[in-house]
Amino acid sequence: MQDRVLLKQLKKDPEEGMKDLIREYAPLVYAVVRGKLNRSLFSEFDIEACVADTFSEFYLDLDKYNESLGSIKSWLCVMARHNAADLVRKRMREGVWLPLDEGFCEEEGLDEALFESELLDELIKEVKALGEPDSEILMRKFYFSQSSKEIAEELNMTVSNVDTRTHRAIVKLRNKLGGDRE
């Protein structure tokens, strides 16, 4: 459904509009939140609550939504990512043990790919310029925290192919942007 139609529906009939919005984007927002919240430490309920928070905040601040600053889809992703990060930080403050730095990146030896943070704009362009399926693999791996196995299944590839492409993509980015291995 187009953003404009969704917005119109939200304003005309908020309840039905919200249902449409959720049906359209809940799987995406859920994927973003799940990628950020470690499954062994956050329950299914935490994830669902965080997703609901995101949609609710979007609706309650609907007048602040500006189409020129991004699509609803991406707007929701940013909000979901912030909410999930906020939840992680709160849990840490409460003394809950989080496996810091123990994500998939470390397992697969990719955490050594570091980039200058002020180069974010260029990085986005370079990731895009990698072309498919590499840019999608990087997004899935580093934004949605999907494992190589999950990516392989979604993109109909082998796990080793995903890993090889990831590695090469990182090397390409590093060469272009001057990222290093510490």
Add this chain to the structure above:
Amino acid sequence: MKKRLDDLFDEASAKELDTLMENKTFSAPLDDAVLARIEKQTLEKSGLAAPKAKKRIVKRALLLAATFAVLLAVTLGAVACAAEQKEYREALKFFEEHDLSTEGLTRGEIKKVYRDITLRRFTYSKTAEVIEKSVWTQRLEGVEILQNDPTPEEIEEIWERLLDGGKEYIPGYSVKADGDVSYNNRSEYGENEYGNKVTTADYIECYDGDLLRWSLYLEDRQCYRMYPLNDGLIADCYYVQKEDAPKRKNEECLLRISDQGEILWEVEFDDRLYSSGCFDNDDGTVSVLMQGTLNKKRYLDLKVYDAKGEVLESYRNEITSSFSRVSRISKGYVLIGTGNTICITDFTGKVTDSLGYASKEQSYHINDVIEYGGKIYLSLDAVPKHDGYELKLVHDYAYKQWNKQWNKVDFSYTDKKLLQLMRDYYTATLMVCDPNDGVPKVFYSQKGAFAGKFSIDDAGALVWDVASIVSVEYTPYLSSSSFNGRCYVYQYAFDTDGKLLGQKQTERIESYWK
């Protein structure tokens, strides 16, 4: 400033994400039940859910409750008469098994004490006398400490304080220092250009009881953790990017703050490491332990800073896993890990020993470690697991009950059963470990409570804090926790041989979030 790719993506704007996600579909498969739950929660949180008919439900509930109460009273009356003899025999057996004295008690009093203990009411006056006489004076090993449950009046008092927004609940993240002094990190929030909630100002405040002694505005920084010292604190902060700043800056730093609220020194450190413990060396220097992953290896850094923030000593050692807390002992440090394990290091951070405790049926969360009388004591929460999850039964019950409420605007649920379930789940456990054999053993346990901190009192006794759960509230709308409540804090004192010297209920009331 270098960052990992996944951290960098966190900073991407909606516009930038549009570029990356153009013509692609990213989603997680959701079944209808999950979708329905998300929809329901969202509509309620957004104030869009239509309320149901209240009066009819209430009337029906009252009618059912009244009918049930009459049936229950009749049934229980009959059963009680028939079982009097049996109950008395059981009571006597219970007294014998638990080494309780029946001296000076009538037949009726014996039964009342028995009921009072087994039903965990602890409201009968004779119960305390019996327990005091028979239990507290003995040395107990590996046994459960019987502690009074909160009385209905005490629970009422807690709730009143909660409803009044009592003074002791200062918003923000707090750490306790000596005496009544505590440090509180308070944030102010606003919105960024995308309408997202962001922190606009961050403060560290010092309270003496309820009295604010000073407040320090953290310019361009946000506090992440605080470590109290003898005369002030160390704050682990990170820099916040300002809109008009020429480049992104997000390094972490340590601030040494005096007990008067002045910044004495500041050091920046590698963002791949983060602080995990700071200790006062009582000579003006401070030891700071940091951990992090470098080149696929995890390291523990230990640095000693002088009064000006200059590094006097610096050590780096490889460790096998992350740790969440650290305590100092006579031989070095104890790293409290994430998998029921602790590692002991020397004063250079080199691991010299590791200890572990595991059980299939329950999880253990180590809350504090202390070395006392040549042994290492662990303060842990023991939590049973169901289907691999902690608190599953509490979650299931709470969600079911909360979902029945017609008015979810209140956003919370509580009842006696929920409190009992919560209490059943948590057992404050004290373990002792002889460094020679390396195996921790359960020493004391207290049901219905969280294990707290250790301290040494003026007489040199080991004091173990135990927070007895007296209230619980299910708050599914609070994204940071599902359950919160209050606890009464009790203290148990032990001598160097591990003999229980006594217990007392303190004036302290603590909040918890789970």
